[in-house]
Amino acid sequence: MEINAPSGGKSSVVLDQAPCAFCHSSKQSEGTGSFVAYAQGKEVTGNVDDFSKVIHVHLKCLAWSPRIYFEDDLIQNLESEIVRANKLKCSSCGKKGAGLGCCVKACQKTYHVPCAYGIPDCRWDDGFLILCPNHAHHKFPSEQNAKSEKKITQKSISEHLNLSSPLLNVGKDLVFCGSGLSAGDKFTLVNFASSSGSIVFKNWRDNVTHVIAGTDSNGACTRTLNVLMAILHGRWILTMEWVKACVKAGHLVKEEPYEVVLDNHGSRGGPKAGRLRVQNKAPKLFNNLNFYFIGEYEQAYKADLVNLVTTGGGTITETKDQLLTSRSNDADTKVNVKQVTLVVYNADFTYNSEFEDESSVEASRLEAAEDVAQEIRCRVVPHIWILESIACGLLVYNLL
Structure with a gap:
């Protein structure tokens, strides 16, 4: 069974008087962790x-x-x-x-x-x-x-x-988040953070500075929410080799040689492109794009998509009526609108009814999206377009 290491090398909770429920000790050491x-x-x-x-x-x-x-x-x-x-x-x-x-x-x-x-x-x-x-x-x-x-x-x-003394507390401004790590790598990351005075979170938070990603034999990381959010925020996405190099050197080493360049869907360059976008204070990836999600989505998954879009500078229109009203008002006031509206349909056909085949479901969803798009004169994209664009650091598929 794989043990998913918990988040946090530190906590804002005051625990001085509370003993561990397992070892019944209130002390902290290398052998206990925080x-x-x-x-x-x-x-x-x-x-x-x-x-x-x-x-x-x-x-x-x-x-x-x-x-x-x-x-x-x-x-x-x-x-x-x-x-x-x-x-x-x-x-x-x-x-x-x-x-x-x-x-x-x-x-x-x-x-x-x-x-x-x-x-x-x-x-x-x-x-x-x-x-x-x-x-x-x-x-x-x-x-x-x-x-x-x-x-x-x-x-x-x-x-x-465990880290040698020169590395202690040098990472006090660093906040780590793991992505697709093995049980052993999670444990190593938690120890590295604890020994260097930094913090580890299991899930993405806006103050994360480095995502440490597990990679396969091709150097590709898994496309996770943590990785995508790090790209949009312009944060480092590094392999575990960076952690090991820091431990070996006894101090933090430069990140560039360890930056992830590929994900498991074949998309390249997103981490670096995201960093440079933020560093150069360029417009966000989805700047001037408005998204309308049509059809059924798993609730939590749609929430993640909306979070990615808004983090990337896009806006969301919740209902078709709001979309129609907005377009009508733009036409009445003859405003030169630069914002592009995209109708987004769900291209995940994994959980369809056993009585429907994938091709018919896809055709039905695409047709419904195109009907709305034609009515308000906008464009249609599958939800995967959002993920691919973030993973590459640019708007892909020549759809815009």
Whole structure:
């Protein structure tokens, strides 16, 4: 199971008096990570007094709990994992709350994450698994099919994740956000941010300075909302190699050599184009464009599209009546309108009725959009045009 690392290397919540629900310690160290708080399935970033029940946990205690994951931004199995952990005594300190067990099934040893972190002979795997000292000679599942076996010792994981003193607090003005990262890379990013005095968020926020994106063998990142928002805001979109280079150098290195240039749909140049657009104070990508979304969309997905459009400088017309009234007023006042209106139809045919084939649904949606466009004399685009334009940093398809 992939563990989605939680957001935030820091929190605005005051946690000094609240112990971790797993290890029952109020201290913070390299082995614990910083504190985070959860209520009603979401991370609390405001006043905890607004919630009747708040759970405080160390970041690493949370990330290494084997049954916790995130779905639609809601944490899953947090309370049940706390209950399970608090039935188990730590093989190191003897106290309860030890939810991290040796991955050898027959082994009965369990640990608090910070206790295991302090045992030099424990072995750690990027899949959020550990081997106790008695079974350190065993292979992790990820190693079983490897051509060459390379043991990941406590020393090596410390060298990989923890930063030397010259890097501490140099990133106090940096705010990171991950995109498409593996479980191991998420954990590495959180450690890097914590050690350098910076912050990590799971989802996009306007103060993010760097998006760290997972890439495939071609160097392509997944096209996510975090990546698209970073392009529109002109922020850095970098590979994990930049983080590793900073760790190795002991200081922040230049970003340009590590900038992502390609996404998994084949679009190129968006990150750099977005940066230069903002740097040169050029008009926003969708400046002077008005969008009217026609047809059915999944509600959350449409909200994301609207957010992207407005972030990119575009405007939204909510209803057809408003669109017709606006065009009529423009004609009556004989205003030389430079704004271009686009009717946007949903080109995602994944969730159609089993009684309709894709081609008929596409034809129906396109026809409905064209009818409106003809009535008000504007143009038609599929919703994908918005995503492609952002990903390339320019208006694509020669539709305008």
